Amino acid sequence: MKTLDALDYIGKLARKPDAHKGNTGKALLIGGAPTMAGALILAGKSALHSGAGLTLLMMLDPRSLGVVTNQPELMMHDANQQQPDEALSIIKPTIIAIGPGIGISELARAWLHAALNRLGPLIIDADALNLVATHPDLLELLRQRTSPTTLTPHPGEAARLLSCHTDQVQEDREGAIHALVRLTHAVVVLKGHHTLIAGPGYETVICMQGNPGMAVGGMGDTLTGCIAGIAAQGLTREMNLFDATCLAVQLHAMGGDQLVKKQSGPIGLTPSELSLEIRSLINHWLSQHI
Ligand SMILES: NC(=O)C1=CN([C@@H]2O[C@H](COP(=O)(O)OP(=O)(O)OC[C@H]3O[C@@H](n4cnc5c(N)ncnc54)[C@H](O)[C@@H]3O)[C@@H](O)[C@H]2O)[C@@H](O)CC1
Ligand SMILES: Nc1ncnc2c1ncn2[C@@H]1O[C@H](COP(=O)(O)OP(=O)(O)O)[C@@H](O)[C@H]1O
Numbered sequence: 001m002k003t004l005d006a007l008d009y010i011g012k013l014a015r016k017p018d019a020h021k022g023n024t025g026k027a028l029l030i031g032g033a034p035t036m037a038g039a040l041i042l043a044g045k046s047a048l049h050s051g052a053g054l055t056l057l058m059m060l061d062p063r064s065l066g067v068v069t070n071q072p073e074l075m076m077h078d079a080n081q082q083q084p085d086e087a088l089s090i091i092k093p094t095i096i097a098i099g100p101g102i103g104i105s106e107l108a109r110a111w112l113h114a115a116l117n118r119l120g121p122l123i124i125d126a127d128a129l130n131l132v133a134t135h136p137d138l139l140e141l142l143r144q145r146t147s148p149t150t151l152t153p154h155p156g157e158a159a160r161l162l163s164c165h166t167d168q169v170q171e172d173r174e175g176a177i178h179a180l181v182r183l184t185h186a187v188v189v190l191k192g193h194h195t196l197i198a199g200p201g202y203e204t205v206i207c208m209q210g211n212p213g214m215a216v217g218g219m220g221d222t223l224t225g226c227i228a229g230i231a232a233q234g235l236t237r238e239m240n241l242f243d244a245t246c247l248a249v250q251l252h253a254m255g256g257d258q259l260v261k262k263q264s265g266p267i268g269l270t271p272s273e274l275s276l277e278i279r280s281l282i283n284h285w286l287s288q289h290i
Contacts, residue, residue: 025232050229213266
């Protein structure tokens with residue numbers, strides 16, 4: 001197992017003078033069921049601040065479509081008003097992330113089915129992972145995918161996928177992540193203290209950064225948005241989804257550590273602040289190296 005060291009990939013995010021929003025990546029994030037719109041909005045803000053050219057939110061709760069007035073850059077879509085397969089083929093996202101606050105309704109299942117069926121890179125998080133754990137047809141679709149896929153389970157979600165107890169995952173995190181890769185054929189991020197990343201054909205890496213100030217609701221949504229934002233830009237610039245995933249995990253953990261250094265944590269550290277810190281880290285690195 002090697003230590004995560006992915007910062008050099010930031011170089012691939014450098015903008016050419018003639019860059020435009022059509023070639024800086026389109027991230028589509030799907031989730032935000034009633035009571036959990038915040039999860040999708042946090043993921044959206046994170047994708048935006050990580051540099052995605054366009055960030056679209058496909059929101060399952062129609063009443064929450066108007067709640068992001070403080071971030072009008074996010075493009076809001078009502079998941080109830082569209083046929084999932086048709087909408088995905090019209091939007092043509094560079095990357096889809098599905099799960100933050102999505103819940104386990106029939107509507108959530110329909111969007112996940114469409115996302116799994118579509119050719120193109122995909123990130124699966126939160127309740128979308130729980131749906132995979134409880135629907136063998138969705139697991140089979142995931143296993144058969146030919147496009148790059150990243151799963152971001154916390155230990156509780158990992159345990160549901162592996163039909164075991166969370167304690168068993170935590171007792172042998174390396175064994176658990178390998179079992180998840182074998183089960184799903186995807187890149188897997190096993191979150192928590194010392195996050196692990198593994199995937200078919202890749203050496204497992206361990207993130208030695210991050211801190212307990214990040215133990216607050218919405219931190220995982222922020223990671224999912226960050227992977228989406230980095231991948232949206234990087235996938236068209238010789239960065240694959242595994243590399244984008246590694247870079248986002250490291251930026252997310254380093255951002256948390258920076259905020260603690262600035263005494264914005266560990267107590268009271270928020271996912272919204274972390275998105276802005278990740279933006280600073282990316283731009284600082286670019287200003288030093290490019
Ligand atoms: N602002 C919002 O609207 C938020 C909505 N959220 C959504 O809420 C839904 C439910 O997600 P939850 O993750 O809260 O609930 P879950 O029941 O899936 O997982 C929580 C449990 O998993 C275990 N667990 C998680 N991380 C662990 C770790 N590092 N070590 C050991 N055990 C660990 C613990 O037993 C914990 O109680 C998701 O759809 C999620 O996106 C959350 O993301 C929080 C913020
Ligand atoms: N003690 C910790 N040390 C390092 N990272 C942590 C710690 N606690 C939480 N994190 C990170 O914060 C994020 C929490 O994700 P998750 O549990 O999915 O949150 P949520 O579902 O509330 O958005 C993960 O990236 C995890 O690695």
